[in-house]
Amino acid sequence: MKTLLDELTWRGLVEDLTPGLAERLTEGPITGYVGFDPTAPSLQIGNLVPLMLLAHLQRAGGKPLVVLGGGTGLIGDPSGKRAERPLLDASTIAEHVARQREQFARFLEFGPGPSDAELVDNAQWLTPLRLVDFLRGVGKHFPLSYMLQKESVKSRLEEGISYTEFSYMLLQAYDFLELYRSHRCELQLGGSDQWGNITAGRELVRRVEGVEVHGLCAPLLTTATGGKFGKSEEGGVWLDAEMTSPYKFHQFWMNVDDRDVASQLGIFVFRSQDEIASLMSEHAGDASRRIPHRALANEMTARVHGSDTADRVARASKILFGELEPREADAATWRLLAAELPTAVVDLSTPRSAVDLALLAGICKSKGEAKRLIAQRGLYLNAEAVTEDVSVGTDRLMDGGFLWLRRGKKTDAILVTSES
Structure with missing residues (x-):
């Protein structure tokens, strides 16, 4: 000892x-x-x-x-x-x-x-x-x-x-x-x-x-910004999946400040000093990949919610971070995202315009706003920029009957067919 x-x-x-x-x-x-x-x-x-x-x-x-x-x-x-x-x-x-x-x-x-x-x-x-x-x-x-x-x-x-x-x-x-x-x-x-x-x-x-x-x-942990550790924008982060979803739990660790991630790896996972140093070295080479954050988030989610749930949550996170092609995600992953993001039901028995979908998803308030967003190349459907008011049919659905719309870089919504 x-x-x-x-x-x-x-x-x-x-x-x-x-x-x-x-x-x-x-x-x-x-x-x-x-x-x-x-x-x-x-x-x-x-x-x-x-x-x-x-x-x-x-x-x-x-x-x-x-x-x-x-x-x-x-x-x-x-x-x-x-x-x-x-x-x-x-x-x-x-x-x-x-x-x-x-x-x-x-x-x-x-x-x-x-x-x-x-x-x-x-x-x-x-x-x-x-x-x-x-x-x-x-x-x-x-x-x-x-x-x-x-x-x-x-x-x-x-x-x-x-x-x-x-x-x-x-x-x-x-x-x-x-x-x-x-x-x-x-x-x-x-x-x-x-x-x-x-x-x-x-x-x-x-x-x-x-x-x-x-x-x-x-020591009582604080963040690099001086805040109390363990709080998200929505309040406390719980281990119970009904109180904090596995996705939000994973995202909490993914969003750890770069200045805190090395110390939190030391505190919360069993990696050695050399392993943590290696993760931080990779991060210094390309911070956009968030390698140490992903290691922290994946390991903590697996321990608290199980490896299968952690894998699904990690795939969902990779979609939103642009690290996984939407077509590669299965229906379970899309259902997980639909539970976390603003979601609306869409009927595609008749194709719908991209403008209509933007309004239905709630990411635009008017047709004029949606058209301006398209002209500025700020509307994305399944991670692809919408360059004109195209007609969208069932051929654009992801596995399980889902569409993913994004405005800019951070405003997301899911449309799901009534059959899903």
């Missing part, structure tokens, strides 16, 4: 760690955990940073524990939040837990072996707790002055923080104690916003059990 820190460091996944962790890793395998509060029915890509910490721990021979916050999720973590979040009821939390379970298996190997991942729900030990016993056994180890120094609390004092959220730190600390007792877990991992909770848990284990456990946190 001695190479784990080196691996995490070059990948940009280490911001802080507790004293003695490096020495402990030289002694052999370690069990580590990350907590995930199920406040939504799906993980977001922002959750992938701590999940990748667990994945690298497992690859180095350690045992990863995924702790779903069926208990702490009922309280709400104040870390990084400006205001109190609404409390979720127990049935909603339970539903979220059930939906998130399968998402972890796309990044970790679960099973009964010594380095296989294990999923536990902290509701198992938190919900049976008696308040008086908890205050005597846990609360007495946390001076108020100690808790007020933590950033997750300090940053909320002016706006106000309820005792419910104030107590979250104690519950997460108790998680570490329980996991040490039940699994001999010696390491908690997380984002830097969790550092206060991590060190609180470490302190509780030291006071109660008399042993030193450890913590490591990754």
Whole structure:
């Protein structure tokens, strides 16, 4: 395990760690955990940073524990939040837990072996707790002055923080104690916003059990433009296909800023330093091919949504980027694009003019506008420039009965026959 820190460091996944962790890793395998509060029915890509910490721990021979916050999720973590979040009821939390379970298996190997991942729900030990016993056994180890120094609390004092959220730190600390007792877990991992909770848990284990456990946190990711990582123009990017389509998921990674792509390859895929350097060298030679972006997008989509879906999404992306002839795409690829782009139904039992199709597709508002667009060679049908108001029949349909119209470089629409 001695190479784990080196691996995490070059990948940009280490911001802080507790004293003695490096020495402990030289002694052999370690069990580590990350907590995930199920406040939504799906993980977001922002959750992938701590999940990748667990994945690298497992690859180095350690045992990863995924702790779903069926208990702490009922309280709400104040870390990084400006205001109190609404409390979720127990049935909603339970539903979220059930939906998130399968998402972890796309990044970790679960099973009964010594380095296989294990999923536990902290509701198992938190919900049976008696308040008086908890205050005597846990609360007495946390001076108020100690808790007020933590950033997750300090940053909320002016706006106000309820005792419910104030107590979250104690519950997460108790998680570490329980996991040490039940699994001999010696390491908690997380984002830097969790550092206060991590060190609180470490302190509780030291006071109660008399042993030193450890913590490591990754930096909170921001983009080259200073924005928060994991947000698209439409909001959060989810792992659930019903909340963020595989196509939009793929496009998020394709649209990563050139200045961020090397670091995100290091963080989110298992490629070596040399492989990433090679991808970036190719990018320097021809940035228009977006080779590292495509590697990042394809690998992340395959891991989250499966290789077949990733292949279809990659083909659809290549069509829009002009890297694949429209005639080479199958009906499934066109159906995927039709689900993502503005779409209208067209009847081609009688041929239609290109002007009519531009209006039907919604990329022009009037016949005059469509005719001017054609004169300027700005209207494309199936990637071919329309030079005159041609008549379009069924012979122009793509596989499955689709037509692709584009205005300029970025305004796209799909027309589909009623039979498709």
